[in-house]
Amino acid sequence: MTAETTKQPTPAAPAPAPSDLSTAADRPDVKMSARDVHVHYGDTHAIKGVTMNVNAREVTALIGPSGCGKSTFLRCFNRMNDTVASARVDGEILLDTQDIHAPEIDVVQLRARVGMVFQKPNPFPKSIYDNVAYGPRIHGLVRNRADLDEVVETSLQKAGLWDEVSDRLEVPGTSLSGGQQQRLCIARAIAVNPEVILMDEPCSALDPIATARIEELIEDLRQRYAIVVVTHSMQQAARISQRTAFFHLGHLVEYGETGALFTSPQQEKTKDYITGRYG
Amino acid sequence: MTQAHTHTLKSYDKELDDLRTLVSQMGGFAEAQVRSAVDCLTTRDTAMAERVVAADRKLDAMELELERQVHGIIARRSPVADDLRGVIAALKISGALERVGDYAKNIAKRATVLNQSSPIRAVGILPQMAAETQRMIADVIDAYVEADSGRAIDVWQRDERVDALYNSLFRELLTYMMENTRLITPCTHLLFCAKNLERVGDHATNIAEMVYFSITGVVMEDVRPKGDDTSYTTLDPNDPERYGA
Numbered sequence: 001m002t003a004e005t006t007k008q009p010t011p012a013a014p015a016p017a018p019s020d021l022s023t024a025a026d027r028p029d030v031k032m033s034a035r036d037v038h039v040h041y042g043d044t045h046a047i048k049g050v051t052m053n054v055n056a057r058e059v060t061a062l063i064g065p066s067g068c069g070k071s072t073f074l075r076c077f078n079r080m081n082d083t084v085a086s087a088r089v090d091g092e093i094l095l096d097t098q099d100i101h102a103p104e105i106d107v108v109q110l111r112a113r114v115g116m117v118f119q120k121p122n123p124f125p126k127s128i129y130d131n132v133a134y135g136p137r138i139h140g141l142v143r144n145r146a147d148l149d150e151v152v153e154t155s156l157q158k159a160g161l162w163d164e165v166s167d168r169l170e171v172p173g174t175s176l177s178g179g180q181q182q183r184l185c186i187a188r189a190i191a192v193n194p195e196v197i198l199m200d201e202p203c204s205a206l207d208p209i210a211t212a213r214i215e216e217l218i219e220d221l222r223q224r225y226a227i228v229v230v231t232h233s234m235q236q237a238a239r240i241s242q243r244t245a246f247f248h249l250g251h252l253v254e255y256g257e258t259g260a261l262f263t264s265p266q267q268e269k270t271k272d273y274i275t276g277r278y279g
Numbered sequence: 280m281t282q283a284h285t286h287t288l289k290s291y292d293k294e295l296d297d298l299r300t301l302v303s304q305m306g307g308f309a310e311a312q313v314r315s316a317v318d319c320l321t322t323r324d325t326a327m328a329e330r331v332v333a334a335d336r337k338l339d340a341m342e343l344e345l346e347r348q349v350h351g352i353i354a355r356r357s358p359v360a361d362d363l364r365g366v367i368a369a370l371k372i373s374g375a376l377e378r379v380g381d382y383a384k385n386i387a388k389r390a391t392v393l394n395q396s397s398p399i400r401a402v403g404i405l406p407q408m409a410a411e412t413q414r415m416i417a418d419v420i421d422a423y424v425e426a427d428s429g430r431a432i433d434v435w436q437r438d439e440r441v442d443a444l445y446n447s448l449f450r451e452l453l454t455y456m457m458e459n460t461r462l463i464t465p466c467t468h469l470l471f472c473a474k475n476l477e478r479v480g481d482h483a484t485n486i487a488e489m490v491y492f493s494i495t496g497v498v499m500e501d502v503r504p505k506g507d508d509t510s511y512t513t514l515d516p517n518d519p520e521r522y523g524a
Contacts, residue, residue, distance in 0.1 A: 234359070235357055238359070262359045262360060262363070263359070263360065263363060263364065263496065264360065264364070264496025264497070265360050265496075270360075271360045271361060272284055274359045274360055275286065275358070275359055275360050275361065275362045276286045276287050276288060276291065277284040277285065277286050277287065
């Protein structure tokens with residue numbers, strides 16, 4: 001009458017993590033790869049051997065407590081740390097198949113391909129038009145005024161700002177609201193045809209509605225670009241990213257699919273941080 | 280909702296504790312209802328059966344209160360990771376316990392009918408089934424409160440015993456009914472009572488899976504062997520192979 005075999009529960013195996021060994025050099029779905037990256041500021045060891053891929057057409061969120069190195073790491077992707085005299089970056093960073101530290105790399109070109117948006121909107125003290133036109137002009141991406149007009153319009157459209165400013169392109173960028181200024185900065189980054197957009201807390205100076213508009217924009221932009229976002233808001237990381245990386249004291253503690261990381265983090269430290277048990 | 284470290288926000292810890300306490304109280308109450316309902320049958324106590332039916336409302340009210348707390352926590356705390364799993368588990372467990380209460384109520388209702396006819400011998404298996412399922416509920420709730428995944432697996436494995444008891448009773452009652460058609464009404468009621476207890480066992484098993492996921496973050500896959508198909512067999516009373524000529 002009773003079943004002959006005792007039933008045994010088999011915990012379903014978690015999905016295997018994608019192999020971390022392949023890089024942007026041999027995987028078309030990977031846009032950038034960091035391999036054993038270390039950053040020193042003088043005697044401070046800020047990033048300690050981080051290896052991770054940034055996927056194309058995905059939003060990658062970097063989270064972690066203040067001082068964990070997430071912004072420092074973000075700035076490695078377009079060599080922004082070069083501007084800090086005491087900073088030393090070791091390890092390899094690939095953009096597609098190219099090592100971004102190779103001697104033949106033009107840093108100005110690199111920063112056009114890997115654009116950046118900062119925490120505080122920082123439009124140039126120029127007109128809305130000139131803010132967007134500046135990059136294409138200095139990079140020689142346009143031949144005439146008509147081309148430039150088109151780049152300005154499409155960039156503002158992609159940044160979701162065109163409808164609000166199309167009738168006043170000559171007013172100073174600084175006269176716009178905070179959320180509009182941030183979208184202007186995104187339009188400025190887009191105008192030079194980037195492949196990757198880095199964002200360092202792009203919404204922390206904005207109200208919830210302006211934040212929602214930027215988040216909607218980020219979702220839209222990832223159809224064309226790889227996006228890396230540093231954010232203090234874990235809810236924001238959960239909302240907008242496909243993959244999340246948790247940093248702690250310069251180490252990459254955990255990196256994985258966002259839904260999985262916020263439901264079943266594999267590391268105790270990640271769990272403590274995202275659930276608010278940190279510190 | 281393991282308590283390795285406390286939250287920076289102490290009030291959040293308290294809300295999660297309150298939720299666990301309510302799940303535990305619901306579990307205790309549902310378990311008591313099952314026991315009382317079967318006692319009504321064995322002691323033929325109709326007054327008690329009416330009390331069990333009336334008491335089910337309390338379990339429904341507890342479920343509503345638990346839902347209210349879960350909505351509040353989700354809206355205000357945005358739980359993630361083990362907190363999220365624990366809160367969702369609480370919600371699902373309360374739904375399952377409310378069903379367990381409904382089964383107990385149904386047994387009590389049938390007891391009032393059964394107490395009007397002469398007793399049937401097979402009733403003896405019911406307290407055994409009740410005791411088994413009751414312990415499963417108690418243990419699985421303890422597993423939840425103490426975040427003990429091993430205990431959840433243990434409960435999960437015990438459902439087989441309940442199924443075996445049910446199948447045994449099923450056969451016995453079929454035999455009675457074939458022997459004496461006047462027993463069909465009480466036997467059918469008893470069969471439903473047994474089926475209710477078997478469902479209680481299934482719910483305890485489901486809760487064990489919820490608890491296991493809540494604690495570990497890993498889904499427990501069911502590979503239960505289906506060793507007995509008694510309930511699905513059609514019986515031909517004229518089959519000489521089974522019942523003699």
